[in-house]
Amino acid sequence: MNSFSSPKAKRPATGSNALQRQGSSLTQPASSLVPCPICGKSIAEWFVNNHLDNECTGMENVAESLSQQTSGKRKHADTVDDFEDIDGAALFQDNGENYMADMNRHDSYPSSSATSNQQHQQISFQSRKDKVNAAVQRSMPLAERARPVSLDDFIGQKELVGPGGILRALVLQDTVPSIILWGPCGVGKTTLARIIAHTTKAQFKEMGATTHGVADVRKAFEDAKNLFQFSRQRTIIFLDEIHRFTKSQQDIFLPFVERGTITLIGATTENPSFRVNSALLSRCRVLTLEKLSLKDGMDKMIRRAARIKWRDILDMACEQMTDTELATLNSTFGQNDQTLDEWVDAKTNPGAIKWLIDLSDGDGRSAINTLEIGIQGLSTIILSDDSMYGNNQKDEEDQAEDKQSSGVLERLDAAKLTGEAVKAAFQKTHLQYDRQGDEHYNLISALHKSVRGGDADAALYWLGRMLVSGEEPLYIARRLIRMASEDIGMADSAALPLAVSTYQACQMIGMPECDVNLAHCVAYMAKAKKSVDVYYAYGQVKQTVSEEFAYPVPIHLRNAPTTLMKEMGYGDGYKYNPLYPEGTKVNQEYLPRGLKKRKFMGEAPVMTLGEDGEWRL
Numbered sequence: 001m002n003s004f005s006s007p008k009a010k011r012p013a014t015g016s017n018a019l020q021r022q023g024s025s026l027t028q029p030a031s032s033l034v035p036c037p038i039c040g041k042s043i044a045e046w047f048v049n050n051h052l053d054n055e056c057t058g059m060e061n062v063a064e065s066l067s068q069q070t071s072g073k074r075k076h077a078d079t080v081d082d083f084e085d086i087d088g089a090a091l092f093q094d095n096g097e098n099y100m101a102d103m104n105r106h107d108s109y110p111s112s113s114a115t116s117n118q119q120h121q122q123i124s125f126q127s128r129k130d131k132v133n134a135a136v137q138r139s140m141p142l143a144e145r146a147r148p149v150s151l152d153d154f155i156g157q158k159e160l161v162g163p164g165g166i167l168r169a170l171v172l173q174d175t176v177p178s179i180i181l182w183g184p185c186g187v188g189k190t191t192l193a194r195i196i197a198h199t200t201k202a203q204f205k206e207m208g209a210t211t212h213g214v215a216d217v218r219k220a221f222e223d224a225k226n227l228f229q230f231s232r233q234r235t236i237i238f239l240d241e242i243h244r245f246t247k248s249q250q251d252i253f254l255p256f257v258e259r260g261t262i263t264l265i266g267a268t269t270e271n272p273s274f275r276v277n278s279a280l281l282s283r284c285r286v287l288t289l290e291k292l293s294l295k296d297g298m299d300k301m302i303r304r305a306a307r308i309k310w311r312d313i314l315d316m317a318c319e320q321m322t323d324t325e326l327a328t329l330n331s332t333f334g335q336n337d338q339t340l341d342e343w344v345d346a347k348t349n350p351g352a353i354k355w356l357i358d359l360s361d362g363d364g365r366s367a368i369n370t371l372e373i374g375i376q377g378l379s380t381i382i383l384s385d386d387s388m389y390g391n392n393q394k395d396e397e398d399q400a401e402d403k404q405s406s407g408v409l410e411r412l413d414a415a416k417l418t419g420e421a422v423k424a425a426f427q428k429t430h431l432q433y434d435r436q437g438d439e440h441y442n443l444i445s446a447l448h449k450s451v452r453g454g455d456a457d458a459a460l461y462w463l464g465r466m467l468v469s470g471e472e473p474l475y476i477a478r479r480l481i482r483m484a485s486e487d488i489g490m491a492d493s494a495a496l497p498l499a500v501s502t503y504q505a506c507q508m509i510g511m512p513e514c515d516v517n518l519a520h521c522v523a524y525m526a527k528a529k530k531s532v533d534v535y536y537a538y539g540q541v542k543q544t545v546s547e548e549f550a551y552p553v554p555i556h557l558r559n560a561p562t563t564l565m566k567e568m569g570y571g572d573g574y575k576y577n578p579l580y581p582e583g584t585k586v587n588q589e590y591l592p593r594g595l596k597k598r599k600f601m602g603e604a605p606v607m608t609l610g611e612d613g614e615w616r617l
């Protein structure tokens with residue numbers, strides 16, 4: 001893959017290739033002018049429909065500029081804004097897509113034998129509308145923009161959607177039954193549902209347990225039922241994260257799914273046997289999706305996404321380029337037999353793709369998010385202004401030539417997404433990700449389990465991950481107080497005051513200083529002896545209290561502050577322990593009669609290692 005030669009060294013060429021935007025070459029079509037049937041003005045043939053749609057207003061500049069261009073006279077709009085002000089005028093329809101018309105502006109008319117002082121410059125203009133559309137597109141997450149809309153671009157899950165896969169035929173025949181898609185994050189559950197939406201004749205409705213309440217879902221089911229009754233039109237309801245509805249909430253879907261008039265596609269990352277109502281489960285087929293891999297074509301998925309992002313950067317870079325740079329860009333593509341796709345592909349090193357696959361752990365979204373952050377990082381270098389004319393070491397001649405150049409093209413040319421850049425981007429996204437949603441809970445859970453397992457190194461690592469990602473230290477300290485009683489308990493009662501002191505230390509000195517207080521406490525607790533006796537016993541007590549009869553307090557344990565109470569026998573028979581030589585050994589019942597001799601402490605179950613090497617309760 002050739003790169004652009006430096007604008008300084010390259011003479012703008014006379015080729016007529018304009019820079020391709022959005023993947024197709026946008027050379028201005030040869031325009032013949034025709035009279036408008038309404039206003040009579042001369043309008044480019046390809047533009048007549050837009051002109052009529054816009055009630056024959058504001059199009060004169062276009063017609064004029066084109067007419068000047070075709071007649072070979074020197075004439076152009078004074079500024080780029082002149083063109084932009086004819087908002088929408090530069091739009092034309094091509095195969096159903098809006099493309100930006102590339103208005104050719106010539107300081108001197110192009111000649112096939114351009115000399116050093118005859119420059120043919122092709123300059124791309126975007127209408128304001130296009131710019132807004134492009135900006136809106138750019139603001140969407142890359143993973144969303146790269147989401148395939150057909151099975152052809154969907155990777156992996158061959159068992160389901162590959163040739164002969166069970167789901168493939170059902171999708172193509174539009175006979176998808178109610179299903180639950182079960183698989184880890186970012187493997188294509190939502191994507192698959194949306195592909196079904198694209199292919200089915202049924203109405204498709206997408207809902208999610210995080211965005212819709214159970215009442216919304218019930219209403220959607222009711223609406224779907226009515227639609228079917230009135231028009232026989234089926235509805236497919238896609239319910240993302242179905243496991244977040246409780247099993248009793250899931251009961252609501254049951255009658256609708258049962259009648260078969262509504263197709264439910266549920267998606268879940270949790271094992272449906274535990275998280276989906278069994279009655280619903282028996283009416284849906286569970287389809288399992290696997291993590292994505294290189295074998296599945298993750299590299300192709302990443303390349304598709306990378307193309308989209310690099311084209312964004314290229315578009316933005318074009319807006320900052322000088323005429324000379326644009327001409328260089330145009331001529332580079334014209335002179336070399338390389339397509340824009342090849343050029344874009346070469347901007348992402350194979351090493352970067354390998355790292356993206358390795359680090360994403362089979363999660364397509366994570367791979368594309370990291371890719372996006374990586375390319376975004378490079379774009380700040382490519383598009384920044386600081387090096388525009390910034391090298392003070394350059395001699396005067398250089399500086400004069402530099403005015404032909406914004407430097408953007410050179411920086412764009414040099415930029416490549418490498419494995420190192422991917423690792424840095426992953427680090428950044430991951431640490432940001434750590435603070436949010438499930439990952440926040442996953443990390444505290446990993447910390448808690450490492451302490452419980454006595455692995456001080458792992459516990460310190462998870463603590464570090466939380467703190468570096470900006471976790472609130474008091475949140476961690478509160479959890480340590482809980483661990484001190486839950487996991488260490490009576491085996492080392494010093495853990496509780498240490499945890500409480502750690503909480504106070506965090507309150508007193510805050511971050512970053514309190515990190516070492518937390519580390520001290522975490523390491524101590526990981527190494528401390530453990531006992532869940534109290535924790536387990538108290539769990540049994542709570543269960544007993546909630547499930548069993550509220551037995552009265554035995555009469556001998558009752559307080560007798562008044563004479564009447566004494567006469568009623570309160571406190572009778574109570575043995576005051578200190579009066580006895582071995583006080584606590586006094587034979588006296590403290591539990592109510594219904595729970596006599598009930599044991600809570602010392603009852604925590606313990607696994608034993610069998611002769612076959614298996615642990616059993």
Ligand SMILES: Nc1ncnc2c1ncn2[C@@H]1O[C@H](COP(=O)(O)OP(=O)(O)OP(=O)(O)O)[C@@H](O)[C@H]1O
Binds near residue numbers: 184
């Ligand atoms: N099998 C796939 N083929 C192509 N692209 C994929 C695939 N799986 C995921 N992607 C990419 O990752 C993004 C996220 O995928 P999707 O939303 O389908 O994941 P999901 O399994 O529904 O995840 P979650 O459970 O987190 O919602 C998609 O927008 C797409 O860009």
